[in-house]
Amino acid sequence: MLWFMKKDDKIRHLVLLFTLVTLFLLRLLSLAVFHNPLESLGTEQRALSLFQSLEVDVNMEVTAGLRLYVQEAQELYRRFSEARQVMSEIQSQQEQEDEEQHDSDAEASLAGVPQLLKSFDPLGHYQILPGDFLMTHPISCIREPVFDQAVVILHTNSDHPLTDSGLVRGLVLNKRLNTTFKQLLERAQDPQDKNWAERLSAMPASAELRVFRGGPVIVGSSLQPNLEWVHSFPEISEAQQVSQGVWFGGKLEEILERAAACEGTPPVRIMLGYSAWSTLQLQIELECGVWCRARAPQDAPQKGANDAPSVSARLCFAEEGAQAWKTALLQAGQDLLAHFPRAPGIDTRIRGHMKRHETTLR
Secondary structure (H helix, E strand, C coil): CHHHCCHHHHHHHHHHHHHHHHHHHHHHHHHHHHCCHHHHHHHHHHHHHHHHHCCCCCCCHHHHHHHHHHHHHHHHHHHHHHHHHHHHHHHHHHHHHHHHCCCHHHHHHHCCCCCCCEECCCCCCCCCCCCCEEEECCCCCCCCCCCCCCEEEEECCCCCCCCCCCEEEEEECCCEEEEEHHHHHHCCCCHHHHHHHHHHHCCHHHHCCEEEECCCECCCCCCHHHEEEEECCCCCCCCEEEECCEEECCCHHHHHHHHHCCCCCCCEEEEECEEEEEHHHHHHHHHCCCEEEEECCCCCCCCCCCCCCCHHHHHHHCCCHHHHHHHHHHHCCCHHHHCCCCCHHHHHHHHHHHHHCHHHHC
């Protein structure tokens, strides 16, 4: 509709359109290059100031579409301004909490962690494979405890192959529950679990192994279909190797026997529940930055029990909780994400900010 305007109006509106396009391109560039939109606020603020300096008659009928762009640009700028304020408050809160709760041992253990994983561009078209690791962005799942600061290993099985039309399944590795495997078995109520649970609970290793939360998906009341496990024991019947030194599933009785013979903590994680996505859903979440995806190198095959564990095995079994999440991000070369400030006071502030924008974030 620009050709119906006077020459001066055409020029002014073309300048306005160019400014708005520049503003949104800067927004996209900040996400793609910095992975942190706050780092480009200064540039976007200068672009918006230029836009605000234009005298545009928004009452003209021909500018109805432009008025919508103007409102969107103003709303975008407002959100960036609020985000900058939140980050300023978080920095102050972090300094205060660091003084009160300085965990020097944890920081020392994270110092100098080498990059051992191949990290994938979220916008790249790379095939999702079994054995890939997912680490959540520091605040993408802050309101979902099972995924907040989570490390997930992807796997597949005969029922749900990893195909473009299938499901991607995985297990959260670092969310330990306050129960042992034996205690969980003793609480099984479903009649079809009774004999199976009694047989496994009688094995010595069941009293030592802790149970982890593998994901939010739990189906039905029976315990058996909702339990999955990963381990580092080769030559277990029906086990599927998903990465070097890491197997999924297999005969649980054989695994418990091998675990009982281990010195120290057995390389086994028994999971209650699992995680699942459609392939398209996971691709969208990766593009949106919910997850950082990485893959361990193909280490030399383990030849015996005394060999050093593989990179994948260390990620699966060496650490728990937020420490495991930070280590995984550092090994993927995502230092900025690994050191994002997280503490109770900071988390409360972030959740409050997200709640105010709940309707726009969904």
